[in-house]
Amino acid sequence: MDNSYAALLTLVVFLPALGALVLAFFPKDRPEGMRLFALAVSAVVFVLTVVLAWPTPAGGSAAMTGFSIGKAGMQQMFSVPWITSFNIFYFMGMDGISLPLVVLTSFLSMLALAASWPIIKAVKAYLILFLLLETGMLGVFLSLDFFLFYVFWEVMLLPMYFLIGVWGGPRREYAAIKFFLYTLLGSVLMLIAILMLYFTSDLRLLSPQTLQTVRIAASEDTAKEIISRPTAQHTFNILAMTAMGQLKESPFSGAGEVANGAYVPGTYAHSDLLWGKNLQWWAFILLFIGFAIKVPAVPVHTWLPDAHVEAPTPISMILAGVLLKMGGYGIIRICYPICPDAGYDLAWFVCTIGALSMVYGAFAAMAQKDFKRLVAYSSVSHMGYVVLGIGVWSATFRHGYDPDYWAMGMNGAMFQMIAHGISSAGMFFLVGVVYDRVHHRNLDQFGGLFARMPVYTGFAIGIFFAGLGLPGLCGFIGEVLVTLSVWNFSHTLAVISAAVVILTAGYILWTIQRVYLGPEYKGPHGDHLHDMTGRELAIAIPLLSLAIFFGVYPQAIFNYLEPSVTGSVRQLADWTKNVKDAGGAANPAPPLPAAAKTTEPVTPIPPSNTSTTQSSTRERRPIAPLTSALATGTSSER
């Protein structure tokens, strides 16, 4: 079974790269053939992802294809050793969180390639880079090994740099290098966090069952063998890290006693790494910054407007439609599950960033004169909903650990990612359509397009209203779910986030008025304004249809999303109750004096002269809360 999954998922991820390889051997003077070939490859990938997503009939034999709707956990996992000396695996799988994003990626890649016809410069190189980019994107969403994830993350970065830097507008070099450096900074921070987590992880802490479900061990015997090993077993396995992060005594929460160069299970205590914060707090911060750059959240968002303005239309579609989603995906898949303790402490920080992005992006959008810049800032605003929805950790003591509102927020955030993928790609495409004709994007030099291009205007108003969050279109569901769920986290943020609907209506309606309404077109090249071509319609129709379909029948996505997202939230809610607040219902502060904990107050014991006597004294040491140990200084002898 593993093998068939392996084949299918691998095919999905690497088929575009294979296509790129084949494309390299195409004769240079056949651009049309190359375009068609690339489009065909992406169409096949799309079909394959649909096959992946095809619902398996309940109770039917789990065939090689299909997705069991209603299951929360990972499906179709497979794991192949890759670099054994570092426990790195070629480990992939999907659940309700990643699958919709995978389908979105392949779908938008196909449409973006269809939108690439106007590109005439170095077509072969463009298409090759595009297909490599698609491999990177799909790989990020499907990989479950942190190292593999990182590799795909970087694979995605480089083609994007060239696609903006070579095929972009007049300031393309500036935009490309800005994009590259911003994102690279994020990846470097992420790499540090990955290594921090890797070197503190220890598989021996997990139960044999868990080791089997996360595909570390094939059988119980292997699992037991791993647990009985003398030294720490580090791992890059994301699922294993998740399980460790949510342990009662998480290795990421701090240091324990060290024997044979590794922490001894059962000795963990919250301890400080730097400035009074433990390791997972720092890991969370680093990862969050890395993902926030990608989202992009204010104040690390300024690469986005430049990149969008300079990027060619199809690249803008991919950038807004897929690349931004990686940030949200990373936060939902990695930050929160692996570092829940930090997530709990930083919930306010995350939510404030989200709300700030929403408001800031909307204000900035209102002031723009460049059509693409405006849409780019609307992306900042709309992606703020995602960050906010993920962060609303309302499953706390105050609300009786009720996970439902938070689950609604996170579901809304995920839905918003899909909806924004469709509406923002559509918006960028439609801006591109008119740019191809008149070669300018100055909002003050449009007007009257309704009369000149009625069909186009119909599509544009539809897609822009989807962005505005009109009920019946996809933007509404995500926004309203997030907004409603914020109330139980913070009334203030809820009021602020609800106010964004006014600003959004403001800038979108004003844009529609300036561009589409009015008596006549005011800019140059007016004679080129002919209505959409068949190829353009073939791109716009699916986008608008999906925007309507998901707005009217959001269950189409929630059937996939909801079990996984809600399951993940429930785990975190349970974690809050059982681990975070285990000290007692009356005291919601982090409870430290759990019985089994020992105190290793400030620094871990240096690995040099630890002996067995040390670990035997451990049991006899008086148990004191960390705080009191800190208060008395480190007087207790080691």
Next chain:
Amino acid sequence: MSLPSTLPVLLGLAWLVPLASFTVILFFGPRLGPHGKHGSTVATGAILTSFVLSLAALIGWVWEHPVQTAKHEAHHAVAAKIDAAEKADGKIETGIPKTGDKSAAVETEGGESHEHAGPVYYSGEWYTLVSVGRLRLTVGYYIDALTIVMFTMVTLIASCIHFYASGYMHEELHEVTDHEVTLSDGHHLHRPGRYPRFFQYLSLFCFSMLGLVIAGNIFMVFVFWELVGACSYFLIGFYIERRSASTAANKAFITNRIGDWGMLIGLMAIWGSLGTFAFGDKQTPDGKLAVAKSGGAESPGIFSLVRRPENGHRLMTPEGMVRDGMSATAVGVATDVAKTTAEPEGPAKIGHWLLIVAGLGIFCGCVGKSAQFPLHVWLPDAMEGPTPVSALVHSATMVAAGVYLVGRFFPVFTPEVLLVIAITGGVTLMLAATIAITAVDIKRVLAYSTISQLGYMMLALGVGGWLAGLFHLITHAFFKSLLFLCSGSVIHACHTNDMRKMGGLRKKMPWTAYTMLVGCLAIIGGGIPFLIGLSGYYSKDSIIAQALSFKLANPSPLCGMMFYAVAGGAAITAFYMFRLWYMTFAGKPRDQHVYDHAHESPKVMYVPLVVLAVFAVCVGWPIFQLPQLLEQARPAGTGITINGGVFAPTLVHPAEHLSHEGSIHITATLVASATALSGFLLATAIYCWRLISADEIRNQFRPLYNLFWNKWYFDEIYQKIFIGPVMFVSRRVADFDRQVIDRFINGCAVAVRQISVLDDLIDRWFVDGLVNFTSRKIFALAISLRGVQTGRLRQYVMLIVVGTVGLFVIVSFFWNPAWGAGPPLKP
């Protein structure tokens, strides 16, 4: 088939047929007949079907639940008894459950207990939009007498307006020359007609409006609330080439969104604490309450949660809000909320503010939609749309949706919120009425009149006149749509909106003139006191009566103001309506050119006028028992006098039936007639008999006139305090990105480059210099050592010997004897 299963089907179909029409016209619009002429046929057919279905539902309803005046009286008797019991108790009631005595008293009324158990309704769900855990957002229905009356009213008026519009919009069937748009080359705009598009939008609007009315939960109301807003946007901006039209459309949408912001906050307050949006309790398929094992409702709706049956439907802070309120004040989750709520003091206050936030939030949405102060500014501008739109969307249905929602949500409003509603209504009604006095655009006069009348309804609801407000909503819909269609007919004939260019038109267009006269009489509440009147006579009377009753119950001058606003408003209404009629139809023509071209509208336009006029006359007549029908939908527990809120303990909302009694009723009728008559006489004196010169008055009251003429400067003030600052902030934010964040980023890049240049210099001058220096020195050393290379063998041997001895000496100094023994130790 039983009623509970038939009604949802009937009304559901009535709701969806216009959507089908919209879809058909969207895809096949221009191909439906020449220039899309049959677009109107499709849309009109659809709305007529809806009307027939609604009528069937109405007949079915009345058949099953006959309107019984006797029962109505009996209900009053019960309510009076409860009142008496309450007075005997002499305590402030709200929020404090009185288990036992009073609800028991209600139960023991025997046959009447059903009456007091709340209205008959059927509710259910059609479709689940989102479901997360136990939280569900659904599309469902809540059908009671109010729903059915609204359905019938909306579809009837919409049908009339569809017929009318098929005549009014005929210009759009061919090439249109828009005289209001001048192109840059100095010509007027020529454009193809958009006849089918207009009907497409109308159909979408009807669908959205009916969805709003049938909605089974407040979330669904919000969904359709936004959709009617969008339809309104498209219809106001129908003449997309006119800048004024598209600006008005934007203004309408954005102003409404400000209201929706508040509504969203209200929704959050409800959702966060109650976890449900449903109005009614969950029912079994045969319309009975679905009972849980514990004996209570299986999943109670909002209304039952705030007015629990076991507490005699008295408004109290629901459990969820108490819990939420406690957690917000960091009291922490009580082990047993129910225990806390059972205590007489305190619990009503904890979390009570959430109930107020919920009520104010929902009302905020209504303020936007119903163009109440301070969000009234969009409605007059919305008159940029074609007149049938003004009649349907911006007078009869959509703007009334705000009033409808206040009526629907009435059981959730606390006395404090009701007071806010009443004040808002009062301010709005006076504000708009004063502006209407000076307006000269015929549609704007009607627009301000609409705002003013909506203020009436809000005020009525706010002073506890649930029935009065909703009754006026229905009657107003008929006469105001009639008035708008008449004005449209005039505009159609004169090609101008300016009343100063009209006059004497009654000879040219008698149908229009006299149907409009009926409308004017209806809106001022014309009639013979105590005998018979037009529809407005009855509804306005009941509002004045309730306001009077409220005034008598509350000694506070603020509450008294409500009554004076209503009475004064009635006089002003009569004045400006007849000013309008006289300026348009009476006297001599002021502009001969306009007069010469004027003509009566075609039959397809004036027949709907006659139909609406008939309804405007008689829909309020007692024999049709419309109030009694509406009374069936009265929310449980709102038919009695409410004494005081938690934060306003002295406030009294007198029971509505009290205002029908003796002295109050007589006083109200007399006041209504007197005020209407005085306004009418004043208008007649100035504009018909010309006893007083209008110019003279204008000069006398110049400052006041300027204030009214400039609409109290609201647009200017909003421009200054809202739009300006928003634009300012947005520009600063955009600048911040470029000037601060990007500068910082670029600065970092530049700094890195500088460092690399420095690095390069260090490499070249220091590192390389050192290396080169070293190599040069070594080279020099080698050159100098060349001197040793003599080639003499003896000298070499001597150097070897000296070297070897030296080595041995050095080694012997450092030798450790242990080195020789055993394997080397690991460190």
